[in-house]
Amino acid sequence: MFPATDAMSRLPGLTSVSPSLLEDIFNQLPEAVVVADKDRYVVYVNPATQRLFGYDQSDLAGQRTAIFYADPHDFDDQGERRYNPSAESGMDNYRMSYRCADGTVFLAHTCGGVIRDPSGETCGYIALVRPARPAEKSIDTLQRLHAISANPNMDSDARIDAILALGARHFGLPVAIQSRIDGEVYVVEHCVSPDDGLSPGAGFELPGTYCVHTLKANRPIGFHHTAHSEIHNHPCYLNFGLESYIGSPIQVEGRVYGTLNFSSPDPCRPFSQDDLIFMQLLADTVGHEIHERQMRDRLSALARTDELTGLANRRAITEVLEWQVAHSRRSGLPLCVLSLDLDYFKRINDTWGHAAGDKVLRAFAAILLGSRREVDRCGRFGGEEFIVVLPDTGLSGGRAVARRLRDTMAVTPLSVSDGESVTVTLSAGLAELGPDDTLESLLHRVDAALYEAKNGGRDRLCVAGE
Numbered sequence: 001m002f003p004a005t006d007a008m009s010r011l012p013g014l015t016s017v018s019p020s021l022l023e024d025i026f027n028q029l030p031e032a033v034v035v036a037d038k039d040r041y042v043v044y045v046n047p048a049t050q051r052l053f054g055y056d057q058s059d060l061a062g063q064r065t066a067i068f069y070a071d072p073h074d075f076d077d078q079g080e081r082r083y084n085p086s087a088e089s090g091m092d093n094y095r096m097s098y099r100c101a102d103g104t105v106f107l108a109h110t111c112g113g114v115i116r117d118p119s120g121e122t123c124g125y126i127a128l129v130r131p132a133r134p135a136e137k138s139i140d141t142l143q144r145l146h147a148i149s150a151n152p153n154m155d156s157d158a159r160i161d162a163i164l165a166l167g168a169r170h171f172g173l174p175v176a177i178q179s180r181i182d183g184e185v186y187v188v189e190h191c192v193s194p195d196d197g198l199s200p201g202a203g204f205e206l207p208g209t210y211c212v213h214t215l216k217a218n219r220p221i222g223f224h225h226t227a228h229s230e231i232h233n234h235p236c237y238l239n240f241g242l243e244s245y246i247g248s249p250i251q252v253e254g255r256v257y258g259t260l261n262f263s264s265p266d267p268c269r270p271f272s273q274d275d276l277i278f279m280q281l282l283a284d285t286v287g288h289e290i291h292e293r294q295m296r297d298r299l300s301a302l303a304r305t306d307e308l309t310g311l312a313n314r315r316a317i318t319e320v321l322e323w324q325v326a327h328s329r330r331s332g333l334p335l336c337v338l339s340l341d342l343d344y345f346k347r348i349n350d351t352w353g354h355a356a357g358d359k360v361l362r363a364f365a366a367i368l369l370g371s372r373r374e375v376d377r378c379g380r381f382g383g384e385e386f387i388v389v390l391p392d393t394g395l396s397g398g399r400a401v402a403r404r405l406r407d408t409m410a411v412t413p414l415s416v417s418d419g420e421s422v423t424v425t426l427s428a429g430l431a432e433l434g435p436d437d438t439l440e441s442l443l444h445r446v447d448a449a450l451y452e453a454k455n456g457g458r459d460r461l462c463v464a465g466e
């Protein structure tokens with residue numbers, strides 16, 4: 001670290017201006033002035049910088065300007081945009097989040113850019129930093145929040161991740177979590193943590209988290225220095241050493257879904273009423289995103305489910321088959337497909353009515369679901385035709401499944417009206433994926449086997465190619 005005059009003389013581009021005059025100006029300026037060399041090492045800071053960031057000259061000796069940034073990505077990003085020898089513009093105005101020596105983060109207006117010598121060569125960089133007023137900081141964060149919510153290229157999960165990063169930046173607290181509460185268990189759904197020490201899916205006992213207080217209060221709350229608070233014996237402090245925390249319940253459709261919270265192993269400044277209001281706003285926005293995600297998931301499940309039986313519909317079971325065919329090709333494991341069709345089903349409709357036919361279809365779907373392995377997938381292909389996908393299964397396994405189903409059907413009366421039941425027989429076609437099969441040819445062979453079973457008198461299994 002050098003006095004301004006020395007520092008300036010190290011930057012040949014400034015020799016035409018009296019360095020001592022510059023030093024006088026910089027010493028008087030209320031804005032922080034940081035001068036860096038071409039490699040972004042700090043060569044000069046004025047007294048306002050030392051006051052604003054809380055560093056002594058000696059702390060900054062040999063440091064790159066990265067020391068000032070709240071987010072290391074911003075240092076890299078600014079290097080690409082402005083602080084590089086080929087940067088086009090001279091001085092530029094922008095807003096940036098910075099970190100002080102004590103860890104507190106603040107938003108500031110910055111005017112900075114490249115210093116060039118008379119020949120136009122870059123010899124260093126300069127930045128003037130003025131902290132934004134609290135209201136400006138809130139407006140900046142609100143603008144960013146709006147940009148996230150309105151971004152059509154992000155899905156709900158990407159938006160929640162971006163909101164976590166935004167909140168962590170706003171509060172200056174590096175750990176951000178969106179949790180779901182399952183009874184007494186706190187499950188991490190989304191998180192940001194500096195050392196990647198936390199990942200989605202991690203579970204904790206709710207009483208061991210600060211969020212238990214947030215949920216009890218049912219509103220945003222914060223602790224800025226746990227060691228000096230009445231909860232210094234809290235298991236979360238004892239286990240994780242988190243000194244500061246701000247969190248809020250997340251409501252989805254009027255019910256508590258989980259929590260949004262930000263925390264740090266370092267103490268921070270006391271939280272203001274505005275912080276708590278802002279916390280609520282973030283939690284409400286996340287709640288809205290979770291609701292969106294749930295609606296999207298419900299819609300997609302509906303689009304893939306057969307309404308009558310609850311089984312996968314034709315589209316969904318075809319997707320399963322596509323995936324399983326590709327998987328079987330890669331793994332070399334066998335794959336069988338079983339096609340099932342209720343015999344003389346039309347008679348049930350004709351005799352007891354369509355509603356009775358529906359009942360029989362639902363009862364058969366329940367039998368199918370009850371008799372499959374965890375990995376097998378069943379679907380209704382249409383009408384009274386059903387498909388069972390049997391991964392990792394050859395023809396003998398497929399035969400066994402068909403036999404079991406036909407045996408169950410033979411001894412299971414299905415109710416068609418009050419006091420009346422029928423037993424229904426099954427025709428079945430079975431095919432194993434062959435080396436030359438495509439999905440279409442496999443389905444075609446299963447279909448032909450089923451047709452053969454029907455033509456051969458029903459109540460039987462026919463295997464493709466036999």
Ligand SMILES: Nc1nc2c(ncn2[C@@H]2O[C@H](COP(=O)(O)OP(=O)(O)OP(=O)(O)O)[C@@H](O)[C@H]2O)c(=O)[nH]1
Pocket residue numbers: 308341342343344345346347349353354355356357358361382383384454458
């Ligand atoms: N209740 C009900 N009936 C359906 C549904 N979908 C298709 N069907 C009826 O299923 C019957 C199928 O008749 P067919 O194709 O002649 O078959 P089948 O009577 O079972 O005769 P085989 O298959 O040759 O043994 C038709 O009467 C369709 O109207 C449904 O969702 N609910």
